[in-house]
Amino acid sequence: MTALVVCPxxxxxxxxRPVAYANCCGRFVDHVDxxxxxxxxHLMRSRYTAFVLARADYLLATWHHNTQPASLDFDADAxxxxxxxxxxxxxxxxxAEVEFVARYRIAGAAVRLHERSRFVREDGRWFYVDGDQR
Structure with a gap:
């Protein structure tokens, strides 16, 4: 269990006011089953949070099986x-589609990921399918 006060x-x-992790993405990331x-x-936001926390388990569980990678690597310097x-x-x-911009810094360089992501709901669960970067 991750003990974050503010949701990433x-x-x-x-x-x-910022929403607490436990009341926001934590309820999905920590309880995916x-x-x-x-x-x-909500899925896109929780997946961003999972990237921040390097939670490959959640990311893979919420990635549609047709496009899901075999594994994920995280850059520890991000x-x-x-x-x-x-x-x-x-x-x-x-x-559904969600357009977002995620910002991060790696090796001192600022990176801006702008994507329109596609999602599908199967058996009552939403999954990330793919996205187009802009």
């Missing part, structure tokens, strides 16, 4: 700086 995904409550993300945006969720669009009964 950056979600804020109605009063613009029993608490699936309710929609594609410092994640923040996430901006730009758009969550329902594209069908069981499909």
């Amino acid at each position: 995904c950056g979600r804020a409550d109605a009063k613009k 029993t608490t699936p993300a309710p929609d594609a945006e 410092k994640w700086l923040g996430l901006e969720a730009r758009e969550h669009k329902v594209t069908g009964d069981d499909t």
Whole structure:
């Protein structure tokens, strides 16, 4: 169990206060078998958080089996700086897209990952399928 106070995904409550990890992405990342993300945006945010925490177990469990890699490697030098969720669009009964920008620094260089990700829901669970980087 990870003891983070503020969720890395950056979600804020109605009063613009950061949401605690346990009340935000932690409920999905730490309980993947029993608490699936309710929609594609929550899944994208929780997957960002899993990248920050180097939680390959969660990332692989939420990656669609048709596009899932065999394993994941994390760069220990990466410092994640923040996430901006730009758009969550329902594209069908069981499909959605989320556009986001994730920022991190590696070896002193700033990196900006801008992606429109595609998600599918199967048996009540959302999965990341793939995405187009912009």
